[in-house]
Amino acid sequence: MGVRFYLSCALVVLACSMAQERGQPGHRGVLPNQKESVERQSFSMVIDSCRYPNSASARQAWTPGVPSPPVQAARDGLILPCPFAQKVERFAWDRQFSSDLSSYDSFSVKLQVGNPSAVSYFTLYFGSGEGWYGASFRAGASGSVLLSRSSFVSEGRPSGWNRVDRIRFSVWKGADVDTQVKLNEISAVSSPVVVLRGDSMLPSGHPEADSASAAARRVEGMLSRLGVRFGAVSGEDVMSGVLAGKKVLVIPYSPQMPDQVAEQIAQFASSGGRILxxxxxxxxLAPVLGIEYVKHLPREYEGQFASIRFTGEPVKGAPREVGQRSWNISLVRPSAAKVLAEWYDAAGKPTGYPAVTEGAGGVYMSHILLDDDPDRKALMLLALLGRLWPDAWRQAARSSVAHIGCVLPGLKGYKEAAAQVRAFARQSGRPLPSKDLQAAERYRRLALLNLRNRRYPEALALAGEANKSMSLAMLRAVPSRRGEFRGVWCHSAFGVEGWDWERSCRVLAENGFTDVLPNMLWGGIAYYRSAVLPVHPSVSERGDQIEACVKAAHKYGLKVHVWKVNWNLAGAPPEFVRELRAQGRTQVARDGSPVDWLCPSHPENRKLERDSMLEVVRNYPVDGIHFDYIRYPDGRSCFCEGCRERFQQQCGVRVAKWPDDVISGPFAETFAQWRRDQITRLVEEVSREAKRIRPGILVSAAVFGDYPACRDYVGQDWLIWVQKGLLDFVCPMDYTPDRSVFEGMVRRQLELVGGQIPVYPGIGASWPEVLLPLQVADQILAARRCGAKGFMVFNYDTNLAQAVLPMLHLGATRER
Ligand SMILES: [Zn+2]
Structure with missing residues (x-):
């Protein structure tokens, strides 16, 4: 059957990620969307079924922490009353529970929430000895959340997952509104496949930590979309026995692994486990996989590593070729392994370097999985996994066939999806996209037939085709809305890669967009003729980019809001950064390490930031100016000597122990406010002056979605900016693949802002994962439902320009 493989992308809402990796202080995020396959291959244990005969017995098990009210029993769950109208930040309940959880890789929580906006997030804790393991998560009105082991953070001194002795469930306030939470079940899951998080084994601040975590998230995202159940674990989990009974350990990228962890993994392989x-x-581990490591090999010429071709023995279900533009690989020599695939260059020539090898202990690929060619990439992952554990194919095929029609969250199957298309078509007054609906039905029948005949790769591909047709039908049917703000952030100062601003703007306008926010300046670099900042050398070759963008945008009726990445010195000339650092103008983290961001309290830095934004306002006919990174990098800075002096002087205090006294000591509150003021002052100065220079200019900002938490950890008090009249619109970065999480954030933000200015929520189309066009359309609809008068999309790149915008234009952005 078909040569083209498309993966089905069921969007069954299960787990919800915290807004962003940044998350809450002290809590790491949880797994991105993971979908439940129809059949549970995994082994699970119910920790609490939440069914109690009456409230008295429920109260015997669950004890409220002060000042939480007692639990109540209901027919289908355990009711946790949360009277948040009282000034209480969280409610919590404990129960005794003794168990060895060391071999469980995930924990599932099923729950219903009366009023989701009353709750900011939940935390499930397991107590062990003198400490806790806790994982925080967000949830919509109802659903099931899967928390992977690696998302649990230790607090205090827990004595190990093998000695869990109690559970705590906490509900954290989102708004001063009473609500109740109904817990339906808590269970522990042991999956056949586990993903090892490479970042969990790195010391804090390791330069590869972000890449390791991104590589793991990418693999996890692919497995979720494939419908393969897995758990995500840390190096510590491996040490504490989580590999017991598992089939495959996937290691997406582990730049540095402790010897003991490697020994445990080798042990796992020698007792029948397999490694990918x-x-x-x-x-x-190299000998376990039958290879010898030769060296790190940066590409020797542009395009040397362009694709992976399966040239060895046939690998069931693997695409013949998968695009992957790697900039380097690990050169390995097979000693007791077969080469399954080889690297090919952009001209289609073999490089002779192994891309994928297979030895007794498992399969190895000589670079991390990158984002490009996502469909075939995921299929390759499944094929490699299937080689180590053939059941992966059956799991993926059954899941994808069962999820035909589940192209949007909440849709339970094919019939509901078709009904949804009809409902959309009625709303938008457009003809029913019958051809697409018929195609979907045809593919669905074929998929079922192939599944029955155990032709799993074929069934999977056909299910993908069915969903593709159904998605297309839906994209054609969804309503548009005239007069709304539709903007994109474009991180490149040159527009879409390979295009100029003329083409980038034309395509935006043709697809119904109204505004463009190009990133033209940073803390230490400008992509226009700046008299204030170092100018990027490309400007002399390719011209002034603001000029080019404004000219093209205005030609096509788009408004331009020039986007500045504030404070952050990434991309600035090294000598410029060195000089600033020598002058004490860059940030210093809590542990004394340098941070290449401008220190906001330094008057010269504020001047540099202000003058650069104002020269844009003064020199170009821009429609707006846009702040981003208008905050501290995180909760760990800035504690430079200058901050110390200026804080003491401006607040009239003497700090004996720096920085302890301003972090959790006597001056914590004063310092937190002073820190926020440093950021607010820049917004105020730029906003007032910009409006004087160019009356009518629109001032806006990209801000964190989790207000008010961001006031504290990054010093971003954006609601104050709204209240002071400094902004004309605000764009919270509500980047999540989960619609209910997105909708919850947008609803809260609109409530907070209370109509003082428009809120244009930011949809993360390319981050933290690449969204499908229908997912983007779905979030646009969600923003409209909440009452937003427009939206922003991140980021205007090739995929958005070519794959997403034309699909939105079929329906969601059809009329301007
Ligand atoms: Zn400082």
Missing amino acids: AFYSLHSK
């Missing part, structure tokens, strides 16, 4: 490892490999 990418790129970096501990020296103890």
Whole structure:
């Protein structure tokens, strides 16, 4: 059957990620969307079924922490009353529970929430000895959340997952509104496949930490979309026995692995477990996979590593070729392994370097999995996994066939999806897209037939085709709305890669967009003729980019809001940064390490930021100016000597112990406010002056979605900016693949802002994962439902320009 494979992308809402990795202080995010396959291959244990015969017995099990009210029993769950109208930040309940949870890789929580906006997030804790393991998550009105082991953070001194002795469930306030939460079930899950998070084994601040975590998230996202159940675990989890009974350990990228962890993994392989490892490999694991590491090999010419071709023995279900533009690989020599695939260059020539090898202990790929060619990439992952654990195919095929029609969250199957298309078509007054609906039905029948005949790769591909047709039908049917604000952030100062601003703007306008926010300046670099900041050398070759963008945008009726990445010195000339650092103008983290961001309290820095934004306002006919990174990088800075002096002087205090006294000591509150004021002052100065220079100019900002938490950890008090009249619109970065999480955030933000200015929520179309066109359309509809008068999309790149915008234009952005 078909040559083209499309993966089905069921969007069954299960787990919800915290807004962003940044998350809440002290809590890491949880798994991105993971979908439940129809059949549970995994082994699970119910920790609490939440069914109690009466409230008295429920109260015997669950004890409220002060000042939480007692629990109540209901027919289908355990009711946790949350009277948040009282001034209480969280409610919590505990119960005794003794168990060895060391071999469980995930925990599932099923719950219903009366009023989701009353709750900011939940935390599930397991107590062990003198400490806790806790994982925080968000949830919509109802659903099931899967928390992976790696998302649990230790507090205090827990004595190990094998000695869990109690559970705590906490509900954190989102708004001063009473609500109740109904817990339906808590269970522990042991999956056949586990993903090892490479970042969990790195010391804090390791330069590869972000890449390791991104590589793991990418693999996890692919497995979720494939419908393969998995758990995500840390190096510590491996040490504490989580590999017991598992089939495959996936190592997406582990730049540095402790010897003991590698020994445990080798042990796992010698007792029948298999490994699927990418790129970096501990020296103890190379022989397990039958390879010898030769060297790190940066590409020797542009386009040397352009694709992976399966040239060895046939690998069931693997695409013949998968695009992947790697900039380097690990060069390995097979000693007791077969080469399954080889690297090919952009001209289609073999490089002779192994891309994928297979030895007794498992499969190895010589670079991490990148984002490009996502469909075939995921299929390759499944094929490699299927080689190590053939059941992966059955799991993926059954799941994808069962999820035909589940192209939007909440849709339970094919019939509901077709009904939804009809409902959309009625709303928008457009003809029913019958051809697409018929195609979907045809593919669905074929998929079912192939599944029955155990032709799993074929069934999977056909299910993908069915969903593709159904998605297309839906994209054609969804309503548009005239007069709304439709903007994109464009991180490149040159527009879409390979295009100029003329084409980038034309395509935006043709697809119904109204505003463009190009990133033209940073803390230490400008992509226009700046008299204030170092100018990027490309400007002399390719011209002034603001000029080019404004000219093209205005030609096509788009408004331009020039976007500045404030404070952050990424991309600035090294000598410029060195000089600033020598002058004490860059930030210093809590542990004394340098941070290449301008220190906001330094008057010269504020001047540099202000003058650069104002020269844009003065020199170009821009429609707006846009703040981003208008905050501190995180909760760990800035504690430079200058901040110390200026804080003491401006607040009239003497700090004996710096920085302890301003972090949690006597001056914590004063310092937190002073820190926020440093950021607010810049917004105020720029906003007032910009409006004087160019009356009618629109001032806006990209801000964190989790207000008010962001006031504290990054010093971003954006609601104050709204109240002071400094902004004309605000764009919270509500980047999540989960619609209910998105909708919850947008609703809260609109409530907070209370109509003082428009809120244009930011949809993360390319981050933290790449969304499908229908997912983007769905979030646009969600923003409209909440009452937003427009939206922003991040980021205007090739995929958005070519794959997403034309699909939105079929329906959601059809009329301007
Ligand atoms: Zn400072």
